[in-house]
Amino acid sequence: MPKYTFDKWSDIYANRVKTLRSSAVRDLMSVADMPEVISFAGGFPDVKDFPAGRILKTTTHLMENSKATALQYASSHGDEALRKIIVELLESEKIYVDTDDMMITFGAQQGLDLLAKIFLNPGDIVLAESPTYLGALNAFITYQAQVVQIKMDKNGLIPKELEKTLKGLKKKPKFLYTVPSFQNPSGITLSETRRKSLVKIAKKYDLLIIEDNAYSALRFEGDPLPTLRSLDENIIFLGTFSKIFFIPGARLGWLVAPRAIMEKLLFAKQAADLCCGSLPQKLTEHYLTNYDWRKYAQKMIKKYTKKRDVMLAALKEHFPKEAKWTYPSGGFYIWVTLPEFLDTTEMLAEAVNEQKVAFVPGEGFYYREGGKNKMRLSYCLPSEKEIKEGIKRLAKVVKRNMEIYRSLER
């Protein structure tokens, strides 16, 4: 698709379109598809070992026993049986809800879109971590919100910084969006003490929290930490089947919200797409009921742990000593900080075209300024061998750019 097209409709677009921006993830999607490129760009789970026979058996069962519902429209709320299963899963995270407190969404991304739709007027303020998930930024920006990002350190969002921001704002923010576990893009996890502080601050300032829990089941080491939702039932909680339970191919997520908010969300869901597909919902329900998905999850966790270790070792071996990076104890991402004078967006073309390696430049994870010298590396999809080779190639790009800068400095 050509980048610029003559646009005779430009005078009839909504104001919100002017703020929309292309996602680096999408632009890289085509690149990541090329077999010769080693891609650390997308947060794509490794599905090579997924027991496909289970999907087959489940489909067989569905077509033989419940064709009339599996092929039909579903309710806006989502499949009741599937919601029951999620309710049970959540109990193990000490979240006690009823199926009516939950809706099935088209990926966790839809949950973000629906929440933005029901809460955000143009000019409204949303709080988020700095950096934050670019899909969330896109959802909020589409509704013309301003996103104020709060500093993090290696223990996650800094409560003092949050409080400082809250005191300094002239307008009350609509909500705080946070990914407390193995954050996208930083890989950082919010410590237990801070989780408690965060909930306390939210109560004090009457601040609604949206907790995105996409990655918490992908823990490599250490004890699980309480979800924010388990500490306060006013918190909105997003989950997804894409990363571990099941497969991104089904594109199903879920959302837990206080009942009054859920009513608004259901209206918004109807206007957006009526309902999620029955077939993927029934497939997921039967898969979770009939198979030991936890065993597969454990296997995948081992695999991702090794991949992370390989990437960390390769970074240490090949990257210049001026570079720093995070140590994720779960999830998919390592966040690399290069010297301030480097621009990762500029480096991307060279990396892809000359070294055949891709990553996501840091800028996309910031509302306005920031991230120029940062990059997100995903270790989830490439093989260990590819990770070693890809980091070696990427290090060449980084070092070359540092040399150029220094030679110009002289």
Next chain:
Amino acid sequence: MPKYTFDKWSDIYANRVKTLRSSAVRDLMSVADMPEVISFAGGFPDVKDFPAGRILKTTTHLMENSKATALQYASSHGDEALRKIIVELLESEKIYVDTDDMMITFGAQQGLDLLAKIFLNPGDIVLAESPTYLGALNAFITYQAQVVQIKMDKNGLIPKELEKTLKGLKKKPKFLYTVPSFQNPSGITLSETRRKSLVKIAKKYDLLIIEDNAYSALRFEGDPLPTLRSLDENIIFLGTFSKIFFIPGARLGWLVAPRAIMEKLLFAKQAADLCCGSLPQKLTEHYLTNYDWRKYAQKMIKKYTKKRDVMLAALKEHFPKEAKWTYPSGGFYIWVTLPEFLDTTEMLAEAVNEQKVAFVPGEGFYYREGGKNKMRLSYCLPSEKEIKEGIKRLAKVVKRNMEIYRSLER
């Protein structure tokens, strides 16, 4: 779910939430599920005879040969191979496009949501038929548009009325939304002459048209008419797999738009849900490639034709002479007009609770006023026997309400 919940968040909702309204279709969904109720409410295709073995074989093929893509995230644009197939299908409707002119959406409903998102500011005007599809109304109302509805007669939208409206408006409308073939809810089809007039008027007034083509393949009799899109390539064209090609369970639709508009839609799609599921896209692609879906479509058209005839005959036999209804030559719906003093919304509870029969009250298909004495009847899902019985029961409710009114009149 209780209808009213104490809502301590009521002060932080977006303004657009205040205009959201519940869909009669959703509220009836639970009712329609009860086995003792004969439902003429939902536009649900009859999937009882769908050759489920094909889905099984297709799934087997996918799991054995392309697991890594079928279970993975897809691109925001949609699966390339699937778009190619749709491009070929559209050629038979004399629409000549390229895969880049098209995106896959999560049902045609998502297409409406994305279009509303990129075009509508609060207070903007949208034109539509009177009555119009309630899902479209919901999508537009969510973005706080005002919908101006244009009168129809048995040949569809009246061009003179459209021109009168266009001349009378103080503000230029953003677009006209139309369902030219077997319209939802009226079952009416726009005549060929009028199609040409409509396109001419749109050109004259520089009015963007959105053509919803959900039902055109479900023609029972007569020659196919040209789509509006085949008459002018500036028209946005929506299609769906839910009604005939495939199954609502997959929830896939598509959207054809001028390239410049497509760029905006892709941004909006990313922010909404990143991409459609790979699995349903691959399933649909393989199904359409490897099976004679036209044969199944022909079989279904025969079935729906008989169901329509049974419903028309039953209406003639049982409904009072004061009632009028449309004669659809395709699609799923008959639109019934009762004497002005009757209120179908009020009648619904009696119909469901006492007579165990459901329909959609007319009000939902109007932006503001109108439709109180109208109802939409779908003949697609119930069996012929159920249609006969259901219309008999519904006639009882109608007649009883007429008698009550008349006894009060005296």
